[in-house]
Amino acid sequence: MPEITEELGSFEKIGVVTGESTHVEFYFAVEDEKMPQVWDYVVVPSNELIDGEEKRVLVLGQITSIIAYSPGLTEYVPYSVAEKLKEAEIIEPRNLAKVKILGFLHNGTVLMPRRTIYPGTYVYLAPDDILTEVYSYPEEEGLYIGNLITRPSVKVNLTIRGFRRHLAILAQTGAGKSYTAGVLLEELYKKGATVIVLDPHADYVFISKDPEGKKKVLKRVRVFRTLESTGRYTKEEIGHVETFEIKFADLSLEEIFTIAGINENWTNIMKAIEDALERLKNSSKNYTLDDLITALQTSDNNNALRALTYIKRLKKLKVFGDSTTPIGEFLQPQSIAVMDLSGLNDNVADYIAYKILSEAYNQRESGKYEYPIFILIEEAHRFIPKNQNTLSKRIVKKIAAEGRKFGVFLILVTQRPQKIDSDVLSQCNSQIIMRMTNPEDQKAVRMSAEQVSEDLLRDLPGLNVGEAIIVGEVTKMPVMVKIRKRMTKEGGADIDIVAKLREAMKAAEEYEKNLDNVIREELEKIKSIVEV
Numbered sequence: 001m002p003e004i005t006e007e008l009g010s011f012e013k014i015g016v017v018t019g020e021s022t023h024v025e026f027y028f029a030v031e032d033e034k035m036p037q038v039w040d041y042v043v044v045p046s047n048e049l050i051d052g053e054e055k056r057v058l059v060l061g062q063i064t065s066i067i068a069y070s071p072g073l074t075e076y077v078p079y080s081v082a083e084k085l086k087e088a089e090i091i092e093p094r095n096l097a098k099v100k101i102l103g104f105l106h107n108g109t110v111l112m113p114r115r116t117i118y119p120g121t122y123v124y125l126a127p128d129d130i131l132t133e134v135y136s137y138p139e140e141e142g143l144y145i146g147n148l149i150t151r152p153s154v155k156v157n158l159t160i161r162g163f164r165r166h167l168a169i170l171a172q173t174g175a176g177k178s179y180t181a182g183v184l185l186e187e188l189y190k191k192g193a194t195v196i197v198l199d200p201h202a203d204y205v206f207i208s209k210d211p212e213g214k215k216k217v218l219k220r221v222r223v224f225r226t227l228e229s230t231g232r233y234t235k236e237e238i239g240h241v242e243t244f245e246i247k248f249a250d251l252s253l254e255e256i257f258t259i260a261g262i263n264e265n266w267t268n269i270m271k272a273i274e275d276a277l278e279r280l281k282n283s284s285k286n287y288t289l290d291d292l293i294t295a296l297q298t299s300d301n302n303n304a305l306r307a308l309t310y311i312k313r314l315k316k317l318k319v320f321g322d323s324t325t326p327i328g329e330f331l332q333p334q335s336i337a338v339m340d341l342s343g344l345n346d347n348v349a350d351y352i353a354y355k356i357l358s359e360a361y362n363q364r365e366s367g368k369y370e371y372p373i374f375i376l377i378e379e380a381h382r383f384i385p386k387n388q389n390t391l392s393k394r395i396v397k398k399i400a401a402e403g404r405k406f407g408v409f410l411i412l413v414t415q416r417p418q419k420i421d422s423d424v425l426s427q428c429n430s431q432i433i434m435r436m437t438n439p440e441d442q443k444a445v446r447m448s449a450e451q452v453s454e455d456l457l458r459d460l461p462g463l464n465v466g467e468a469i470i471v472g473e474v475t476k477m478p479v480m481v482k483i484r485k486r487m488t489k490e491g492g493a494d495i496d497i498v499a500k501l502r503e504a505m506k507a508a509e510e511y512e513k514n515l516d517n518v519i520r521e522e523l524e525k526i527k528s529i530v531e532v
């Protein structure tokens with residue numbers, strides 16, 4: 001942003017600061033004929049002390065409301081007077097705008113002013129190039145997410161550095177969360193990121209293809225599914241699906257205890273399982289879960305029978321196969337690995353999430369994998385619910401607390417911010433918030449994100465599909481964005497109800513026609529029998 005010179009003369013003047021100002025907000029009387037929009041950006045010149053030196057700076061602000069009034073038409077003016085004023089054309093409508101100060105740019109960072117904006121200061125519409133500068137980053141760190149809602153000509157970039165402290169995408173259903181997450185995946189991919197997606201609704205299984213699903217646009221995308229999963233889409237629709245499986249004999253004793261829900265104080269039960277496993281290991285390296293169950297069933301140890309109740313639970317997981325899919329399959333530079341969890345029940349999805357996240361985290365913690373890993377968890381409230389323990393919750397909490405040290409970053413997507421573990425949510429330093437009308441969800445967002453002001457919350461119900469407010473470390477200033485168009489195909493797009501119903505009508509007609517034909521044929525048969 002330029003430090004101020006005479007170039008202000010080329011800016012579009014739209015008003016004068018009036019009333020009481022502070023260093024965080026001010027009002028201005030809007031010049032007649034000028035019609036700024038709510039959420040548009042303005043600049044005002046001011047003086048700031050920077051590094052001990054007085055400097056003229058341009059303070060950027062955002063219009064948060066516009067109050068229209070007429071000096072003659074006060075609230076209590078009677079109709080007869082109001083009508084006379086109208087007929088005499090002396091209503092003289094005026095606009096008073098309220099502005100929230102966003103800060104000023106100094107050497108690429110945003111500083112908040114310490115001085116109040118003085119009444120009488122001219123207010124200018126912020127020129128596009130200033131806004132572009134505020135919302136851009138150097139090529140190798142900028143992720144192009146969309147354009148300013150009020151200025152479609154201004155591109156908005158996020159910084160990939162901001163992902164260090166995790167990101168949450170929060171909105172009610174249908175607001176455009178998955179679409180937005182898809183845009184982020186495209187941008188992360190362009191930057192060479194390693195991404196793992198936990199995908200309970202198969203929203204990302206087409207991410208390699210163009211929007212029509214014809215051409216492959218992202219080369220290094222792999223979609224995984226468990227052996228028995230049927231998924232939301234067929235393998236033919238997706239193109240290529242790989243199997244994710246775990247060899248039971250590869251599980252450690254601790255893992256078996258964890259997933260079977262065996263408490264660490266139940267030493268007798270643990271010992272019975274350990275003994276049974278020891279015997280199995282001595283006879284074969286390829287023992288299965290069924291082998292363990294048989295070993296416990298045939299044991300004369302009472303604790304083995306007690307253990308059986310817990311071990312039998314593992315049957316429900318349905319992920320055990322002949323070999324273990326190595327975590328290396330999910331971790332490759334510049335790649336997206338989508339774990340399609342659609343159609344699986346919560347326990348299975350939870351176990352798979354736990355397994356993949358733990359191993360990915362270990363790879364980074366031990367330094368075996370050298371590149372940062374981005375983990376996108378769709379429907380995050382299912383994996384990290386509030387007041388409830390899941391297998392994956394422990395590892396997600398660990399990543400939320402310590403992931404940045406090892407380069408493991410979370411992107412959580414949820415339509416139920418109030419249902420998600422609040423510790424994890426508050427570790428997400430950046431938020432992309434979209435339309436949200438539920439007051440409880442709004443409250444959860446307010447509690448978790450200090451940058452989310454009352455002003456912003458008030459605006460949430462007014463956002464359209466695909467519009468978002470972005471706050472936190474991924475952006476220099478809070479920003480309202482129209483998310484850009486996807487270059488890849490969505491998985492979970494809303495169905496076209498009218499088109500589908502049209503198809504249903506056709507199918508019903510077809511059915512009726514067939515039925516008529518069958519009846520006619522039957523009648524013909526009966527007639528021929530009767531005639532004979």
Ligand SMILES: Nc1ncnc2c1ncn2[C@@H]1O[C@H](COP(=O)(O)OP(=O)(O)OP(=O)(O)O)[C@@H](O)[C@H]1O
Binds near residue numbers: 173174466490492
């Ligand atoms: N930025 C956008 N531009 C164009 N269309 C969009 C945009 N964002 C969302 N949509 C459309 O809006 C619909 C809902 O989007 P999406 O599925 O991403 O919402 P969601 O919040 O993830 O919903 P759910 O919680 O049901 O998964 C989709 O049909 C999608 O194509």
